[in-house]
Amino acid sequence: MCISTTYSIPRKHESYDTSINVIGIDFGASNCCAAVIRKKGIVTLPLDNYGETRIPSYISFDEEKAKFGKAAVDRLFSFAEYTVFDLKRLIGRSYDKKLIDATWPFEIVNDNNNIKIRYLNHLNQFTIKSPEELVSEFLRYIKERFFEYQGKKENPTTVITIPAGYNENQKQATLKAAKLAGFDKIYLLPEPVAATIAYAIDHPFPKNASILLFKLGHVTFEICILKVNNSQLQIISHTSDPNIGGRNFDIIIFEYFKKELYSRYEIDIQNDDEKYKHRQLSESRKIKHALDVRNEELIDVEDFNRNTEGIINITRKDFEAKSIQLIEKMQKLVVQALNKAKLQSYQINQIYRVGGASRMQMVKDMLLRMFPDAVHCEEEYPGESVAIGAAHYSYQLAGSIAVQSPHFFRRFFY
Numbered sequence: 001m002c003i004s005t006t007y008s009i010p011r012k013h014e015s016y017d018t019s020i021n022v023i024g025i026d027f028g029a030s031n032c033c034a035a036v037i038r039k040k041g042i043v044t045l046p047l048d049n050y051g052e053t054r055i056p057s058y059i060s061f062d063e064e065k066a067k068f069g070k071a072a073v074d075r076l077f078s079f080a081e082y083t084v085f086d087l088k089r090l091i092g093r094s095y096d097k098k099l100i101d102a103t104w105p106f107e108i109v110n111d112n113n114n115i116k117i118r119y120l121n122h123l124n125q126f127t128i129k130s131p132e133e134l135v136s137e138f139l140r141y142i143k144e145r146f147f148e149y150q151g152k153k154e155n156p157t158t159v160i161t162i163p164a165g166y167n168e169n170q171k172q173a174t175l176k177a178a179k180l181a182g183f184d185k186i187y188l189l190p191e192p193v194a195a196t197i198a199y200a201i202d203h204p205f206p207k208n209a210s211i212l213l214f215k216l217g218h219v220t221f222e223i224c225i226l227k228v229n230n231s232q233l234q235i236i237s238h239t240s241d242p243n244i245g246g247r248n249f250d251i252i253i254f255e256y257f258k259k260e261l262y263s264r265y266e267i268d269i270q271n272d273d274e275k276y277k278h279r280q281l282s283e284s285r286k287i288k289h290a291l292d293v294r295n296e297e298l299i300d301v302e303d304f305n306r307n308t309e310g311i312i313n314i315t316r317k318d319f320e321a322k323s324i325q326l327i328e329k330m331q332k333l334v335v336q337a338l339n340k341a342k343l344q345s346y347q348i349n350q351i352y353r354v355g356g357a358s359r360m361q362m363v364k365d366m367l368l369r370m371f372p373d374a375v376h377c378e379e380e381y382p383g384e385s386v387a388i389g390a391a392h393y394s395y396q397l398a399g400s401i402a403v404q405s406p407h408f409f410r411r412f413f414y
Contacts, residue, residue, distance in 0.1 A: 007193050007233045010396040012201050015039055021156040022398045023146055024194070024390025027138065029088040029245070030218030031356070032057045032069070033384050034142050035391035036150055042391045044384050047145055054383050058085040059138060061121045068141050076278040080105035081120045084134055089219060089242070090115050091131040091177065092170030103281060132173050136180035143181060157185045157398035159390040164190040164224055164238045187397060191215065192224035194389030195354040196233060199377060201392055209349040212337070212374075214367060217355040219245035221330065223337040225348070237341035239333050244326065246288075246357025252322050253284035253314065257299055260312045267305050280304070291316045292361050320362050327366055334370060350375045356383045 016037050024035045033054045034045040044053035048069050055069030062075055062082035076083050084106050093099065095110040106119040109128060117134060121127045147153060162174055171188055178186045192213045205211065205228045213224045222240035226233055257280060261267040269277055287297040301310035338345060351367050351374050359382065367376065379385045
């Protein structure tokens, strides 16, 4: 898919007009982040009671008042069937059995070829809602946090980021969810553009540059090649694979430990209680992160069976060997994106990595091998850059600053 829309990169201000009421929202497949205007610049919005600015995109309905973020993730271990997640993968999609994930504690239902989600509520009754309705609950929660943090009651000018490859149904479903949440001035912005804006604000690109944006989130993977001409930004190539994400690496570790637990100790977590499966997936994610800085990690068998003692380890070398097929798939998609843009690898000036999973050392090494002459860039907090870029663009829109190509936004404005 080739996209030709051109965007103007907002300029950085010494101080910001806080009377301009805006928010940028990155409702990610695995995590959610929002950014707002303060006098000294853009800041990320605290989204829970602990001040976390990036929270898991999970909702739990085991109590009358729904829980969001980490509080919902924690419920997985005891109340999995009340918990819903992966909404970004489902919103605006037609029903397809291939979408079903074995790790889901909820069920997707075919409603006249549309997806509905079936889960337990706090009354222990099954509830069926559309992905749009559930996303709207999360967006409404973000809006409430915004009002608390900014001390405002008026709806802000809102930019919500979406994957560059979203089709018309997915765009319209996202807008519907935002409207259900009570937002009324809604714009959509491709995630690669938002991420690139966030980086360009503090690290100006050369006047004419070719940039490859490599976005690897928990359940999403996309590559965009962008051209920068002075302060104008244009997507010239986009490639994605909805079946690749950081969670695939978690599952590699999960499957390894599952096999070892059964073969060594006859502990079958596949057929055990839901809480053990989700605990092990969560533990696998922590192990994945740890293997970037350590050569070996382990699990305690007693965590899965109190009557059994033992330790199972995995080395970084073993993990990388088991992950080679995923790395090769990503490498092929990078080449595909280059071919679509009609560029050679040496013509890429900068590589910009976005998404928490892009920080894995094996991913960095792959890109360094493919683009030895490019400047490799990464934000200190890559998971927040998309929301920050969206907030910058929202400020530009709300402040009536001229936009090179506003038709994209007018088309999706309510």
